[in-house]
Amino acid sequence: MRDCIVCQTAEHTKQYCHMDQQDYVRCDQCGLIYVDQLLDTKKLYKAYSGDLIKSYRRKLFAPIRKFHQYRNFTSGMMRARRIIDFTAKQMTTSAVDIEYMDIGCNRGFLLGAAYERCWNPYGVELVPELMAPFLNTFPQYRTQVFSERFEDTRKKYLHDEMFDVITGIDVVEHFEAVVEDLAGIHSVLKPDGVVVFQIPDADCQQAHDRKCEWGALKPLEHLHLFTKGGFEKIVRRVGFSSYEVFREFEKADGNFVTVLRK
Numbered sequence: 001m002r003d004c005i006v007c008q009t010a011e012h013t014k015q016y017c018h019m020d021q022q023d024y025v026r027c028d029q030c031g032l033i034y035v036d037q038l039l040d041t042k043k044l045y046k047a048y049s050g051d052l053i054k055s056y057r058r059k060l061f062a063p064i065r066k067f068h069q070y071r072n073f074t075s076g077m078m079r080a081r082r083i084i085d086f087t088a089k090q091m092t093t094s095a096v097d098i099e100y101m102d103i104g105c106n107r108g109f110l111l112g113a114a115y116e117r118c119w120n121p122y123g124v125e126l127v128p129e130l131m132a133p134f135l136n137t138f139p140q141y142r143t144q145v146f147s148e149r150f151e152d153t154r155k156k157y158l159h160d161e162m163f164d165v166i167t168g169i170d171v172v173e174h175f176e177a178v179v180e181d182l183a184g185i186h187s188v189l190k191p192d193g194v195v196v197f198q199i200p201d202a203d204c205q206q207a208h209d210r211k212c213e214w215g216a217l218k219p220l221e222h223l224h225l226f227t228k229g230g231f232e233k234i235v236r237r238v239g240f241s242s243y244e245v246f247r248e249f250e251k252a253d254g255n256f257v258t259v260l261r262k
């Protein structure tokens with residue numbers, strides 16, 4: 001079995017659930033639930049585009065659609081403003097021009113809410129069609145939204161201590177190389193910057209009660225599901241000195257929110 005990335009051993013790891021031809025295993029020491037054998041990246045990314053018809057329709061309409069034409073635009077923006085309001089309250093910087101990055105920016109609602117606050121938004125999103133309507137409406141950000149893995153973007157386009165704020169909402173569970181990605185996030189964060197994540201809680205009641213039926217278990221997309229304590233260990237190992245836990249933005253399948261500082 002693959003080592004638990006928190007405990008760096010497979011000594012406490014046991015078979016957990018078999019689904020979609022994949023094995024989830026669980027480390028009994030830190031509670032991490034993880035996919036044992038990671039598929040190659042191409043297969044994983046295919047899962048993100050959704051079913052064929054949906055993906056085809058999206059590709060067809062994305063080039064002409066505008067950001068505000070999303071059917072759920074109002075509710076999407078309301079949720080995004082709540083998250084950005086929370087994030088703004090965590091900030092201690094005195095900077096006037098806020099440099100902001102949303103990892104896994106999806107359709108760009110958080111970037112839209114950040115734009116309303118006059119922050120300078122950057123985003124990373126693996127499925128390019130998702131961001132097309134946002135970029136049709138805000139073409140000035142075409143060079144600040146990237147469609148690839150965060151670490152690839154970081155190496156090519158970003159520099160150290162670049163961002164005041166970084167968010168990753170429901171995205172850490174998708175990372176293949178969690179330690180590398182977190183270390184990269186740490187390096188592009190300014191010394192007084194702040195990171196806000198929402199991630200599924202492998203220790204939540206639903207996870208215990210529903211076991212293999214837990215909604216957060218999707219082995220092609222959710223590769224590592226952390227407990228609060230396990231995530232703290234890994235985050236401190238890459239150099240964050242402050243780790244706080246908050247209530248989730250939305251309950252969904254049992255989430256928690258963390259705020260990290262250097």
Ligand SMILES: [Zn+2]
Nearest residue numbers: 004007027030
């Ligand atoms: Zn562990």
